[in-house]
Amino acid sequence: MTESTSQSSPPEQKGGPYRIKFEPRIDEPSRWTQYLVSFIALIVALILGAALIAIAGGDPIKSYIHIAKASFGSLGVLSDTLVKATPLILVGLACTVAFSMRLWNIGAEGQFYMGAFGASAVVLIPLLPADTSPWIFIPVMLMAGALMGAVWGFIPGLLKAYLNVNEIITTLMMNYIALAWVNFFIFAVWSERGFQMSSMFPKTAWLPRLANYAESIPIFRGLTTHMGLIIGLIMAVVVAFILYRSKWGYEIRLIGDNPRAAQYAGINIKRNIILVMMLSGGLAGLAGMSEITGVVHRLQGSISPGYGFTGIIIAWLARLNPFAVVVVSVLFGALLLAGREIQPSGIPKMMQGIILVCLIASEFFLRYRVRIMRLAEEA
C-alpha cells in the first residue's frame, strides 16, 4: 500500500489556509488499512458514546470500565457474554450468507422465531416422548428448527425468484407473521395454566451446558455457556467453506457482484435465490432453536431482544466474513449483557447504532483518500 500523501509535499513554512481534498482511491486499500479504518471508527464511536453518557449524566470512563468488567471481567461473566453471543453468531451468519448475494434478508428475526417454534414443536406436539435420549432429541430439534427457519426463508425466496417481489418487504412482513404465529401457540395451544408460555421442556431436550460437567471439571461450576456456541462455531466454519471454497459459494459471490456475468456464466440465479434464502433462514432458525433449548427451555414470547436485526449489523460490521462475525458477535454479546447494567434499554441500543453509523461512514475512507493541502500548493 503506497500512501503517496506522505511523500508528495515537503512541509513548507508558508502557513495560510488549508484545503482538504478527497480523491478517489485508484488502488485497492490493503487489508491492514481496512482493519485500521474500522478500528479508528470504533474508537470514534466510543468517544461519541462517551459524550452521550456524559450528557445523560453518567461518567463515561467508569461506565466503559464497568462494561468491560461486567462482560469479560471473570469466567462467569465471560460465559454469560458467550451465551449472548451464541444466537448473534448464527443470525450474523444468516445475514452474511444472504448479503453475500445481495439478497437483503432482514427477516432473520422471524426466521429465529420460527426456528424456536420448530424446535419447541418436537417437544410440545410431542413428536418425541419426553424420555427420549438427548442423542436423538437434540439432532431432531436442530433439524426441526433449521427446517422451519428455512421454510420462512423459502417463501420470500420463491416470491423473489419467480415474481420479483422485493425481499426486503416480504422478509420484514414475515417477521410479524412469525411473531403472531408463536404468540398464537403460547397463548392458546401450548399455554401452561393460562400463562403466556409453554411448559418447561424435559431435561433431555436441553442443550448441555458447561455447568453440567462441573463434577468432573470443577471450574465449569455455574457456567451457562451451552452447546449452541459450538453449533455457532461449526456453522461459521461451514459458511466460510461454502462461501470461499465451494462451487456454490463461488456462484453466490458471482451473483452478488454481477448478476449479469453470473447469467452469462450459465448460473441459475432463480434457484440460487431460493437456496440462499433457505440457508439464511435455516441458520437464523438454528439460532432460535439454540436459544430455546439452551437458555429459555420453554417456548414463550419475547425470546429475542431483536437478535435478528442485530444480525444485520453484525454481518455488516464483519464485512461479510464468517469468522469476523464470531468476533463481532462476542463484542455485541458483551454490549448486550453489560449494557443492561447501565440501563435496561436506551443507552446500550444507542451505542449499537453509533457504532454502526461510524463504521458505515468509515467506508468512505476506504474509497477516498484524504489530502490536506495548502491553497498555494494547489495552484
Add this chain to the structure above:
Amino acid sequence: MTLSNTNTQGVADELVVEMRGIVKEFPGVLANSHVDFDLRRGEIHALLGENGAGKSTLMNILAGLYRQEAGIVRVKNQEVRFSSPRDAIEAGIGMVHQHFMLVPSQTVTENILLGLDEPRFILRLQEYENRIAELGNQFGLIVDPGAKIWQLSVGEQQRVEILKMLYRGANIFIMDEPTAVLAPSEIDMLVENLRTMTKEGKSIIFISHKLQEVMAISDRVTVLRKGRITAAGIETKSVTRKDLAKLMVGRDVVFHLEKIVQEPGEVILSIEDIHAENDKGLPALRGVTLQVRAGEILGLAGVAGNGQRELAQIISGLRECTKGRVLLNNERISNRPVRLAIDRGMAYIPEDRTHVGSSPNLSVTDNVIMKTYRKPPLARGLAIDADAATGFAEELKETYDIIVPSVETPVRLLSGGNLQRVILAREISGQPSALIAVQPTRGLDVGAIEGVQKLLLEQRENGEAILLVSEELEELFALSDRIAVIYEGKIMGIVSDGDLETIGLMMTGTPLEDIRTQGA
C-alpha cells in the same frame, strides 16, 4: 476524400450557428479534429457518421456540455463560450438527447417547468397547462399537458422534450439520433413536426447514422469520420446515397495481419430464420439465417442497434428467440439454458466487458474460472480446488500476457485491454468449437487491438467457427473470410470479396440483390 461546399450562394442565407476549427480531445482519442460546421436559419442539417465519429462530441460542445480545446463557436454572429447547458439554452440552443431526461412520475407540464425560475412559488398549473397546449398546437406537437410521463409513448415523450426546449425559447434544436428509439409511424410524425418547426423559423441539427433518413429529411448534410469532416454542409439533393455511404465509411487501408489461406470445414454454427424482439418488445431480428464453418471467420457488419446484440444473446442462450433456431454441431442451443451452450463448446465474448463479461470485484482467478469451475480439475466434489484454480489463472496470465500484479487482483483495476485479455483467455482456453465475438476491440488501444485480432486469427487456424460482430469495417476486412451485413434485423447480403461501397450501401439498408441489379 473531402467534398467541399460548392454551394456559394448559400453564404447569403443567414447563419445561426458557425463552428470553426473545433478541436476536442479525450484521453487517447482525438474526438474532433479541426471540425467546421454551420447551420442556416430554417433548415434541417444532418450530421452523419458512424458511432464514435465525433458527432455527439461536436454537438455536446454546441450544447454547452463540453468545452473545446480550440476553435470558435458563433451563434447569430456572436462568439460564445458556454460553460454549462444553461448558457446554451439562454443563447437559444436546445438539445434533445437520445435518452430522455424526464421525471416519469410527474406530468408533462411539471416536467417542462422543472428548473425554471418561473413560476416562483405558487404553481397555477392550469394556466401553464394551457400555455403548453397552445405551444404544442402551434408546432403540431400534440401531447396532453396533464398526463404523467410514464403514461406516454416514447414518441410522445420525445415531443415533451422538444416542447421543453421550445418553452425555454430555443430556436436551434440539436436532435441526437431522434429516430433510434421510435417506431416507424412515430418517425413519420416526428419528421412532420420537424418540418413544421422549420417553417416557423426554427433551425434543426439532425444527428444520425441512417442514410435513408438523412436523404429523406435533411436539406444539407455534414459527414464526420473519425473526428474529421469528410463532407461539409453539402446540399442533400446534390449527393447520392452511395456517395454518402462512401464518405461515412471511408476507405483507409490498414496494416495487414498474417491471415493464412485455408479451406473452411463443415458447418459448425447454423443460425436458421431467427426472429426476436428487443428489450422494448419491438422486433429486433426478422429472419436471420447464417452459417459459420469450422476454421472460418464470418464477419457481421452493421451500424449498432440493428439486431447484432440480440443475435449474440440468442446464440449464447441469454435471450429467447420467437421463431427459428440455432444449431451448434447439429444440436439446438437456442431457447435453452446458457449452461448447455457453454457445455457444448460455445464461447462468447460479449460487447460489454465490465457489465456482462466480467465480475469487477472478483479476482482474476475468479473471473477466469467462470465457465470451467463446475468440472474437474478445478472442481473437486462440491468444492473448488483453490490451488488448481490459482494454477490455471497463473497459466493463462503467462500464455495470454495478462499484465496484472497478481491473480488475486480484482479485475476492476485492470485496463480495458487487459480485461479483454482475461475474457479472451477464459473463452479461448476452453477450446470451444464456436466463438462469437462482439466488438472485441472496441475502446482498446492499437497494441491491444492487434493482440486481440491475432488471437482471433489463431483460433481460426485451430478450426474454430467464429462469428465476429463489429462496426469497424477495417477490422472485418482484415479478419473475415466472408462478411454478412445486418440492417434492421435482416441480413442484407453476404460477400466474400471486400467491396467497401457495397457494404456501406448494405449497412444503410440496400439489399445486395438490389445493388447487383442496379449495378448490372
